[in-house]
Amino acid sequence: MKIFLAALFLIAIYMPAHAQEIPVLNQRVNNTVLSLSWTASKDADKYKLYYAPLPYTGPETIEVIEMGELTEISAPLPVGSQFGIAITSISNGIESSFSNIAYVDIKSDNYVINSESSYLNSKGQNFHNLSFPIVGWERWTSTVNVFAFDDFRRVGKSDLFTATIRYDTSAPYSDQIQYDDTLRHNIATDSTYLSDLVFWKKVNGEWEEYYETKGCLHPRKALSVDFNNDGYTDIFIACTGWDGGAPSGVENWAGEPSIFLKNNGDGTFEKIKIGENRYYHGASAGDINRDGLIDILVVDVTKDWNLQGIYALINEGNFRFEEDYTYITPQTRNNITIELIDIDGDLDLDLVVGPGDEGQANQSTLLYKFEGGEFNYYKEITAIFDRGVVLDFVYKTELCRTCIYILRTADISSGAFYNSITIQKYDFDSEQSEVIYDHLDNTGGKWLAWIVPNLNENGTWSLKPYSSTYNLMPKSLPVRDFGK
Numbered sequence: 001m002k003i004f005l006a007a008l009f010l011i012a013i014y015m016p017a018h019a020q021e022i023p024v025l026n027q028r029v030n031n032t033v034l035s036l037s038w039t040a041s042k043d044a045d046k047y048k049l050y051y052a053p054l055p056y057t058g059p060e061t062i063e064v065i066e067m068g069e070l071t072e073i074s075a076p077l078p079v080g081s082q083f084g085i086a087i088t089s090i091s092n093g094i095e096s097s098f099s100n101i102a103y104v105d106i107k108s109d110n111y112v113i114n115s116e117s118s119y120l121n122s123k124g125q126n127f128h129n130l131s132f133p134i135v136g137w138e139r140w141t142s143t144v145n146v147f148a149f150d151d152f153r154r155v156g157k158s159d160l161f162t163a164t165i166r167y168d169t170s171a172p173y174s175d176q177i178q179y180d181d182t183l184r185h186n187i188a189t190d191s192t193y194l195s196d197l198v199f200w201k202k203v204n205g206e207w208e209e210y211y212e213t214k215g216c217l218h219p220r221k222a223l224s225v226d227f228n229n230d231g232y233t234d235i236f237i238a239c240t241g242w243d244g245g246a247p248s249g250v251e252n253w254a255g256e257p258s259i260f261l262k263n264n265g266d267g268t269f270e271k272i273k274i275g276e277n278r279y280y281h282g283a284s285a286g287d288i289n290r291d292g293l294i295d296i297l298v299v300d301v302t303k304d305w306n307l308q309g310i311y312a313l314i315n316e317g318n319f320r321f322e323e324d325y326t327y328i329t330p331q332t333r334n335n336i337t338i339e340l341i342d343i344d345g346d347l348d349l350d351l352v353v354g355p356g357d358e359g360q361a362n363q364s365t366l367l368y369k370f371e372g373g374e375f376n377y378y379k380e381i382t383a384i385f386d387r388g389v390v391l392d393f394v395y396k397t398e399l400c401r402t403c404i405y406i407l408r409t410a411d412i413s414s415g416a417f418y419n420s421i422t423i424q425k426y427d428f429d430s431e432q433s434e435v436i437y438d439h440l441d442n443t444g445g446k447w448l449a450w451i452v453p454n455l456n457e458n459g460t461w462s463l464k465p466y467s468s469t470y471n472l473m474p475k476s477l478p479v480r481d482f483g484k
Contacts, residue, residue, distance in 0.1 A: 020043075020044070020095065020096035021041035021044070021089060021091075021096060022041070022089065022097050022099055023039050023040070023041050023071075023087045023096070023099045025037075025038045025085070025086065025087045025099040025100050026102075027085070027102040029104065029106065033074060033076050034074065034075060034076075034077050034104055035073075036072065037071060037072040037073075037292065038071055038072070039071070039292075041091070041096065042091075043092075044089040045069075046067065046069060046089075047068070047070065047071070047087055047088065047089055047090065048064055048088045048095070049065040049073075049085065049087055050064055050085070050088070051065070051084065051085045052083065052084050053082060053083055054082040054083060054084055054103070077104070077106045078106065080106060081104065081106040082103075082104065082105050083103075083104045084101050084102070084103055084104075085101065085102045085103075085104060086098040086101045086102070087099040102231070117225070117285060117340045117341070117342075118340070119340055119341050121148070121149070121223075121224045121225055121233070122148060122224065122452070123395075123453060145195075145220075145449060146161075146163035146220070146221060146222045146237070146449075147160070147449075148160070148161040148222040148224040148235065149161075149224070150233040152199060152224075154231065154232060154265070157202060159199055159200060159201050159210075160199070160200040161197070161199055161200075161224065161235060162196075163215055163222060163237060164195045164219075165218055165219070166194065166195060167217060191214050193217060197213050197215040197219075197237070197261065198212045211268060213271060215239075215259055216256050216257070217240075217242060218240040218241055218242065219239055219240075220240045220283070221237070221238045222235055222237050223235065223236040223285040225294050226294065227260065227285075227319065228317070229292065230265070232263035232265045233263055234260060234261060234263045234269075235260065235261040235263075235269070236259075236261075236283070236285065236296060237259040237260075237261070238258055238280035238281075239256050239259060239278075240256070240281060241277065241279060242256075255276075255277035255278045255279045256277050256278075257274060257277060258273070258280055259273055260272040260274060260319050262319060274319070274321060275313075275323075280298045280300055281299045281300075281336040281337070282335070282337045282338045282354075283297065283299070283338070284296070284339045284340040285340070286340040286349040287349075288314070288370075289314060291315075293315035293316075295312055295313060295314050296315075297311070297312055297328075297338055297340060297351065299335050299338055301336075309325070310328050310351075311325045311327070312324040312328075327374050328351065328368065328374065328375040329377075334355050334356050334363065335353050335355060336354065336355070336390070337354035337390045337391060338351060338353050339351075341393070341404075343367065343369075343395065343404070344369065348369075348370040350368060350369050350375075351367070351368040352366075352367055353366045353367075353368065354391075354406065355388055355389070356388070356390065363383060363388055364382065365380075365383075365406055365426075367379040367381065381406070381426050381433070384433075384435065386410075386413050387409070387420070387422040388408070390406055390408055391407045391450075392450055393406055393407070394407075394452065394453055396461065398453065399453055399461045399462075400425070400427065402427055402428045402429040402430075403425055403427050404425075404426050404428070405423060405424065405426075406424040407451050409422065420440045421437065421439040422435060422439075423435070451463050
């Protein structure tokens, strides 16, 4: 890659002197489809695309494509394709310097990198050859609550990110952490109670750690996506803070700052805390405003449990995000789980919103379509009585072309709060709903936080659940097929 950069530099030396505006190049890879877009340069007549296969072997391998007035292109590429790509703008015969360089690597396992949404990164890959680490987990007595897969090291292999909940959610707050009254929010003064943030890589078929740091008190969800367009996948951790009741006399209790893990590209990560104390229960990432930077939608329950606000964190570059409340009408119902998913195939990210209060079990999952620069209510999905807490979604056309799968918990009638498992299948075309898996258990420790599409060895698809049981990490993880 360095050689390729040097080659482009040498070419640029011999270009005529100019003051033509340099375009900014963005890339997305979804399975084997490469999508490129670049900013329109002032007074540009046309654009040129330069590319060369990697590893770079000499200037004779650099190819040029005349793009005319186009500022975007999309095309499928063969598996194994590796290229370096740059764009120039031309005005009155004067060519600009090269844009930033996009390094494209079409993975052999159809891996999704730098995708347009965190959902695609977590659910868009083929999980048949992936598993959770077993060795080393016994050192934790806490729940592994958050997961994310991605090629964090850019080596063509999927790594795993995990985060724990280390404090005892059922024990009194005073027994575990101290309260800083000057902040009027809960903070952990002892790192014992902060989450372990761990990156794992596969070595000879076994998972081993290659990077670990401390996180927030209560990580709720991890979003893996390239937030700064440097070609390396970063992590956003939506944090909750203390999940119990407030001490006497303490107001505005819930919350803590959330965390970015900026990928340094060398197997290490820089931890960046953002914003004020917030109680983020759900989050999803995508380029909402189409400026080439990945934004975040969050569910924030900081002020009132019954008035969860869904709003955007707009990416302003360099891990600076601005709260924006204009993309969706404020919600007055209990919401905790959201995902940005292109449900209708129009390339705009739609919004799926799941309810969360077990006391309001008849609440439905809602679908919002992105139209006119905002998310507008579109459809209500049939509710499942007594299964009111929505934890996760799967939308995978290989499972069912027009279906969404909804993971629920909280069997109200039997008192099995967060101990039941229900998976609902809903067909958008027929508007038919059915429960394809239902496990009720009030003995404790029997709930799931995450389900993923699983490619079976015979080429069929199923749903694969991953257990997140309290204080009982399994030594093996069963695969259950819930049907196509």
